[in-house]
Amino acid sequence: MLNGKRALVTGSTSGIGLGIARALAAKGASVMLNGFGDGAEIEALRAGLAREFGVTVLYNGADLSRPDGAGDLVRDTQARLGGLDILVNNAGIQHVAPVEEFPLERWDSVIAINLTAVFQAIRAALPGMKAQGWGRIVNVASVHGLVASVNKAAYIAAKHGVVGLTKVVGLETAEIDITCNAICPGWVLTPLVQKQIDTRAEAQGVAVEEAGRDLLSEKQPSKKFTTPEQIGDLAVFLCSSAAANMTGSALTMDGGWAAQ
Ligand code: NAD
Incomplete structure (x- = not known):
């Protein structure tokens, strides 16, 4: 279904990102992995995915907290995979503290990785997607992009920002075969x-x-x-033709959390 498509999944060395990378590879997409971890383990993961699904799987360990680390990652993916069709902005970190005790450097790093890197990756990816006339952008936000909880000021501000950014990009690309949607897991x-x-x-x-x-x-x-596999299947759906007219939306997969 995604044969010939080239995908970048940020933060895909573990958790949800890995679930999405696996699901895209299983549908035939070539994949650029990104994220931190032990070099040998990441290489085993990369080679294992490539072998299991018979697709090209590459790795770039760009640090998305760096200024334009995300833009550089997109450009490297375009160069090494020959283009970029599917961008999944998934990398994210958390810090838990009440607002008045929240360290400014933790606020800055959560905003940099969870929000600014999403903007930078999209900004770098869009010209290529527009030129080829097709693109799918999937942002892994959170139910915390829709509702709040205590002690997570930076994370919740960033995730609400991702949902807003998703709507803007959805509108700006509405007349082209490019969609931008957010997944909001519990x-x-x-x-x-x-x-x-x-x-x-x-x-x-x-x-x-x-x-x-x-x-x-x-x-x-x-x-x-929810399992990373279930989130992976939702990401695949958002890349399918069934979802071609879905854009700017925020989809919960949260066991009913946001319904309360
Ligand atoms: P995780 O910690 O298992 O994975 C995070 C990934 O991001 C890892 O691959 C890590 O190496 C990478 N990463 C962290 N900092 C990075 C940086 N500076 N540069 C590049 N990569 C970096 O976390 P997860 O639970 O799989 O979370 C993935 C996404 O899903 C995040 O955006 C998170 O906010 C979101 N999310 C998670 C949950 C949940 O319950 N787990 C719920 C809602 C949303």
Whole structure:
């Protein structure tokens, strides 16, 4: 279905990004991976995906907190894959603290990676997509792009920004075969969330499993984690012809969180 398409997935060495990269590769797209981690493990991941799905899989470890790190990553992808058809802005970080204790440098790095890098990647990708007359942009925002929770000021400001940016890009490309949509997951069990569960377990003196159940029951009515595979399938749908007239939208996959 995506044979011949060239995709970049930021932050795809783990979690949701890896789920999306796998799903796109499984549909025949060539993929540029990005993100941090152990060099040997990333190489095993890259080679494994290429072998399993018979597609080209490359890696660029660009740091998206750097000024225009995201733009450079897009340009390198265009050069090495011969163009870019699918841009998935997924890389993201979290920092948890009340507003008045929120360190400015943490605010700056969350905004840089979760919002500014999304803008820079889109800005770099659009001219090529317009020239070829086709493009799919999928931004991994969050249910926290639609509603708030305490102690996550930078993350929630950035994710609301991503949803707004998604609408603008959707409008600016509405008459071309380019779409821009946001996916808004609730809790997905990834290293980013595991860290929050571990902190919670320690603070409350309870087992990690119990802390995970508590976390879910607070906000996510289904009481089940979404999986990276489910998010990957939604990203594939957004790249399919069935979704060609969907743009500027924010799709929740949150077990009912935002419905409350
Ligand atoms: P994760 O920590 O498992 O993965 C994050 C990825 O981003 C990793 O590959 C990491 O190496 C990469 N990354 C981090 N900083 C980077 C930088 N400066 N430059 C390049 N890459 C960098 O997290 P995840 O849970 O898979 O989150 C992925 C996205 O999904 C994030 O945008 C997150 O906000 C969003 N999200 C996650 C959840 C959840 O419950 N896990 C819910 C809603 C939204």
